[in-house]
Amino acid sequence: MFSAIEEAFRLIASGDATLNEIIATTFKMAFASSLTALLLGAPLGVLLATARFPGKSIIVHILRTFMGLPPVVAGIVLYMLFSGTGPFGSLKLIYSVELMIIAQIVLITPIVAGLTESYASAIAPSVLETSKGLRLNPFKVPLLVANESKFQLISIYLTGFSRAIAEVGAVQIVGGNILRKTRVMTTVIALNYRTGQFTYAIALGIILLLISFAVNFAAGMIQEKLK
Amino acid sequence: MIEIENLKKIYAGRTVLDIESLKFEEGGRYALIGANGSGKSTLLKILAGIIPPDEGKVNIPKNLKLGYAPQKAFAFSMSIKKNVALACPKEQKNRIADIISKMGLTHLAKKRADKLSGGETQRLALARLLVADRNFILLDEPTASMDINYSLATEEFLNDYINEHAATLIIATHSIVQAARLGKEIIFLHEGKVLERGADILDNPQNEETIKFLEYYGKK
Numbered sequence: 001m002f003s004a005i006e007e008a009f010r011l012i013a014s015g016d017a018t019l020n021e022i023i024a025t026t027f028k029m030a031f032a033s034s035l036t037a038l039l040l041g042a043p044l045g046v047l048l049a050t051a052r053f054p055g056k057s058i059i060v061h062i063l064r065t066f067m068g069l070p071p072v073v074a075g076i077v078l079y080m081l082f083s084g085t086g087p088f089g090s091l092k093l094i095y096s097v098e099l100m101i102i103a104q105i106v107l108i109t110p111i112v113a114g115l116t117e118s119y120a121s122a123i124a125p126s127v128l129e130t131s132k133g134l135r136l137n138p139f140k141v142p143l144l145v146a147n148e149s150k151f152q153l154i155s156i157y158l159t160g161f162s163r164a165i166a167e168v169g170a171v172q173i174v175g176g177n178i179l180r181k182t183r184v185m186t187t188v189i190a191l192n193y194r195t196g197q198f199t200y201a202i203a204l205g206i207i208l209l210l211i212s213f214a215v216n217f218a219a220g221m222i223q224e225k226l227k
Numbered sequence: 228m229i230e231i232e233n234l235k236k237i238y239a240g241r242t243v244l245d246i247e248s249l250k251f252e253e254g255g256r257y258a259l260i261g262a263n264g265s266g267k268s269t270l271l272k273i274l275a276g277i278i279p280p281d282e283g284k285v286n287i288p289k290n291l292k293l294g295y296a297p298q299k300a301f302a303f304s305m306s307i308k309k310n311v312a313l314a315c316p317k318e319q320k321n322r323i324a325d326i327i328s329k330m331g332l333t334h335l336a337k338k339r340a341d342k343l344s345g346g347e348t349q350r351l352a353l354a355r356l357l358v359a360d361r362n363f364i365l366l367d368e369p370t371a372s373m374d375i376n377y378s379l380a381t382e383e384f385l386n387d388y389i390n391e392h393a394a395t396l397i398i399a400t401h402s403i404v405q406a407a408r409l410g411k412e413i414i415f416l417h418e419g420k421v422l423e424r425g426a427d428i429l430d431n432p433q434n435e436e437t438i439k440f441l442e443y444y445g446k447k
Contacts, residue, residue: 126301129277133295133365134314134355148304 004202008210011203018179023211026165026184029097033104034161041109041160042153045116046142049124060117066110074106075173082174095176100184103170108160115156116149123148151226154219165212185211228252229274229291229363229395234283236269236419244269244419246283251395253288253362258410259399262440266419267399268298271365274397287363291395294361298368298399300352302340307332307351310340315358322358329384330354331377345372353381362394368401382408403429403444415440 011019048060080086082094093099127144136144146153168186175182177191185208192201229251236244244266251257259267272278273285275295287293303310311323327336330350335343340351349372356364369385370378382405389396400406406413407429414424415437423434432438 126299127303129272129297130301130303130352132277133275133297134359135293136314140313144303150304 001202004199005206007199007203008206012207012210019207021180022183022185022188023207025097025182026186026208027211029100029104029171029184030161030165033101033164034108034157036101036105037108037112037160037164038153038157040105041112041114042116042146042156043142044109044113045118046120046146046149048113048117049120050128050142050145060114063110063114063117067114069107069110071103071107071167071169072173074103075170078103078106078170078174094174095178095182097175097182100171100175100182103174104164104167107167107170108163111163112156112160115159116153119152119156120145120149151223154223154226158216158219161215162212165208165215228286229288230284230286231274232284232286234270234273234285235281236266236273236278237281242419244273244280246270246419246421249414249421251397253291253395254393256389256396256409256411257398258406258413259397259416260401260403260406260413260440261416262443264418265416267416268367269419270416271295271367271397271399272297275365291363292359292361293363293365294356294359295365296349296352296356296367296369298371300345300348302343302348302351304339304341306337307340307343307354308336310351311355311358314355316360319359326354326358331380346374346377349373350377350381353385357384357388360392362392364389364394364396366396366398368399370405371401378405385409401444403441 048056048063078099079094082088082091082099084094093102124145127148128141131138131141131144166186168190171182171184172187172190175184175187177183177187185204189201189204189208192198192204231246231249234244234246234249235242243264259270261267269278273280274287275293277295277297303313307327308323311327312320315323324333324336327333330353332347332350332354335347340348343351349369353369366385370381373381385396386409388394396409398406398409400409412424412426413428415422415428415432415434417436417440423432423437428437429441432441
């Protein structure tokens with residue numbers, strides 16, 4: 001284990017170009033997918049928490065079910081859709097970072113929407129009652145609920161980001177772990193495990209955790225400011 | 228005229244409000260009194276359109292500009308000034324500082340409203356409600372968390388506002404003295420029903436339940 005820690009710091013200090021490229025791809029995929037999932041999922045969660053319409057509870061149940069969507073299943077479905085013979089094969093997205101981002105969006109958006117809905121549902125009745133009492137424009141209500149949820153939205157975003165940066169099943173299938181193209185930290189860790197290079201794999205895992213720690217720390221500072 | 232007919236509200240199989248007929252004159256001042264669970268808050272919520280009745284009709288003239296402050300005042304997590312501005316019509320923004328001052332909140336105007344005490348939050352809720360011109364005001368225990376000085380000052384401000392706007396006031400309160408000061412007519416609710424109403428029921432109650440209630444709250 002100590003040798004893995006030593007290896008991790010040696011790798012960071014070495015400034016290895018391949019490693020830097022893998023870290024950059026990992027960042028690109030995790031940030032792009034988690035931010036998109038936040039932009040899609042948070043409004044959806046807020047709307048589900050504030051709107052009343054028939055079939056709402058069914059939608060919420062479906063959403064919560066998709067929070068547990070197995071990444072490998074999502075990966076296989078996307079592979080079938082985007083591979084050469086699939087209906088979207090002409091887009092030539094298979095084995096690309098873009099499709100890895102799409103896969104992560106599919107996996108994370110329900111998580112972001114479900115967690116947002118869960119929190120916003122608790123705050124929405126007070127916001128609705130106050131807004132109605134003041135005869136505010138009803139379109140302001142979702143914005144007010146979102147504003148009341150901003151602290152939690154950062155935590156929810158972090159949950160999505162952590163899922164994106166640590167996920168391996170879907171990105172392996174749709175990305176193919178191609179060096180200098182779609183290789184990310186988790187797929188390279190899995191590759192090193194398969195080739196028996198455990199120390200190197202754990203060292204990469206430690207680097208992944210350090211990246212995650214840095215992002216969490218930055219988000220924590222933003223949350224402190226919002227308190 | 229604000230009219231209620233055959234109104235019923237049922238929660239979990241229990242009828243919490245059952246009013247055959249109730250009328251409020253425009254420009255009138257009404258105080259709803261009654262024990263916890265008597266239906267005061269439910270009645271106000273139905274009048275405010277917060278919750279729908281299970282049965283019956285509520286007729287509120289369209290010209291009335293309604294404003295309702297719930298029992299548990301909620302402050303948005305933004306400054307007091309922004310909270311008040313949220314409910315203030317664009318052309319009346321000059322009123323914001325004035326009403327914040329009248330509610331004794333000037334020194335806190337830039338403070339986050341969700342960090343206020345219960346009494347301060349109630350003062351903010353009233354400032355936010357009354358920064359706009361309203362002529363149908365529904366208040367649910369508006370001074371319950373305030374100390375005596377702020378409570379009296381708020382009542383005075385409410386009196387002035389209601390006179391100035393020729394507004395209809397319906398206030399739910401546990402305070403018999405507040406009901407007497409703000410309400411020209413008192414409505415006593417018990418287990419969801421209106422048992423007695425009138426200008427002098429605090430001094431001359433006829434119903435047994437009203438007498439019991441007033442005795443408990445120290446009026447008789």
